Amino acid sequence: MRHSLLVEEYRGSVLENVHFGVVCGVDEHGQVIYSAGDDMHVTYLRSAAKPFQAIPVAKQKIDxxxxxxxxxxxxxxxxxxxxxxxxxxxxxxxxxxxxxEDELLTCPTYPLNDEPRSACLAQGVAKRRLFHNCAGKHLGTLALSKELGYSTHDYYEHTHPAQQAALDTFAYLAQFPKEQIQLGVDGCGFPVFALPLRHIAIAYLKLACPDLIEDTKTREAVVKITGWMTENPDIIASHNFICTALLTDSNIIAKGGAMGVYGFALKKERISFSLKVLDGSELVWPLVIASILEQINYGNKETIDRLHALVPREIKNDNQLIVGEKRAVFTLEKK
Incomplete structure (x- = not known):
């Protein structure tokens, strides 16, 4: 497997940590135009699949x-x-x-953000299925199943018609044979898709450029979904998180997934990127994506500044003294 050194972390003058990974960028024709590492590297989308899993929900106008x-x-x-x-x-x-609420498969938990989690603990609030960060995705598929008369007790099984509709749609947008998409089980219990980064980027391209989608109902659903995301960036993650920081820029459609996978696309430029940090780290996403945007001379500097604000280059100790730095060290290869 061919990969690239993406980020180095120094404490003083000593290299303390490294993060390897793969980056792939495609143009509006689905051709690879930028890469760092093997663009055919296979990875699971994890939560980066959520916009695509919501397409059958939008098609049926559940909202x-x-x-x-x-x-x-x-x-x-x-x-x-x-x-x-x-x-x-x-x-x-x-x-x-x-x-x-008890129809959701999601396990009862506490909120991910520190402040609401601490509030729950201080007030003696019990864990809830609704607190799980994938609860919205599950509610969408449950609502779709109820609307179409599908069974709901097994709505998360990969053989369920709602899940098959999501897989069919994703394979269509990614321009990848459905039977070659590898399936696993995500942390929340939903099926999760694995395929080459190049085809993940192609699928994200369609989110930013829905005019490339021939099927009318799928195209209309994508327009609706990306509208939800662009209008409500704080809903997709929250303050101080990269998805919200990127979606604040109306030119960008973006979503990350667990274990270091990320997809984003630029509407005006009609290009998209997928990436995988091989050690699964999400902490270096802002630095990597900021570097990608800088290397392609992206025009909205405010977006790049927001990313650097999320993960500053400086490493500080507990006393807030600068003791090191993080460096994005990869160079995109132009095809």
């Missing part, structure tokens, strides 16, 4: 049928962090769809 707002529907694509505004939307979906 309209149940009177959901854009902020509520955006949760179908989100990895929420348990903030009050996330819970408000999730509770509204339960109320409007008639889904009971």
């Amino acid at each position: 309209e049928k149940f009177g959901l707002t854009s902020r509520e529907a955006a949760l179908f694509t989100a990895s929420h962090r348990g903030e009050a505004y996330h819970l408000e939307g999730l509770e509204a979906i339960l109320q409007k769809t008639g889904i009971a």
Whole structure:
């Protein structure tokens, strides 16, 4: 497997940590135009698949049928962090769809963000299925299953018609044979897809450039979903997280997944990128993506600045003294 050294971390003058990975960028024709490492490296999308898994939900106009707002529907694509505004939307979906919380497969947990988690512990609030960061995705598939008369007790099985619809749609957008997509089980219990980074980038390209999608219903669903994401960047993750920082730029569609996989696409430039940090680290995403944007001379410097603010180059100790630095050290190879 061919990979690239993406990030070095120095403490003083000593190299302390390294992060290897792979980056792939494609143009509007699906051709690889930038790379660092093997663009055919196979990886699971994990939560980076959520926008695609929501397409069957949008196709059936679940948001309209149940009177959901854009902020509520955006949760179908989100990895929420348990903030009050996330819970408000999730509770509204339960109320409007008639889904009971115990119908969700997601395991009871506490919010991911420190402040709401601490508040739950201080107030003696019990763990909830709704606190799980994949609860929105599960609610979308449950609502779709109820609307179409599918069984709901097994809505998460890969053989379930709602899951097969998501897989069919993703394979179509990624321009990759469905039977060659490798399946695993995600942390939340949903099927998760593995395929080459090049085809993940191609799928993300379609999110930014829906005019490339021939099927009318799929194209309309993608326009709706990306609208939810762009209108509600804080819903997709939360403050101080990269997905929200990128989606604040209306020119970008972006979503990350566990274990270091990320996909993002630029609308005006009509290019997209996928990447995988091989040690699974998500902490270096902002540095890597900022470097990609800098190397392609991306015009919105505010977006790059937001990424650097999330993960500063300087490494500080507990006393907030600068003791080292992080460096993005890869160079994109132009094809």
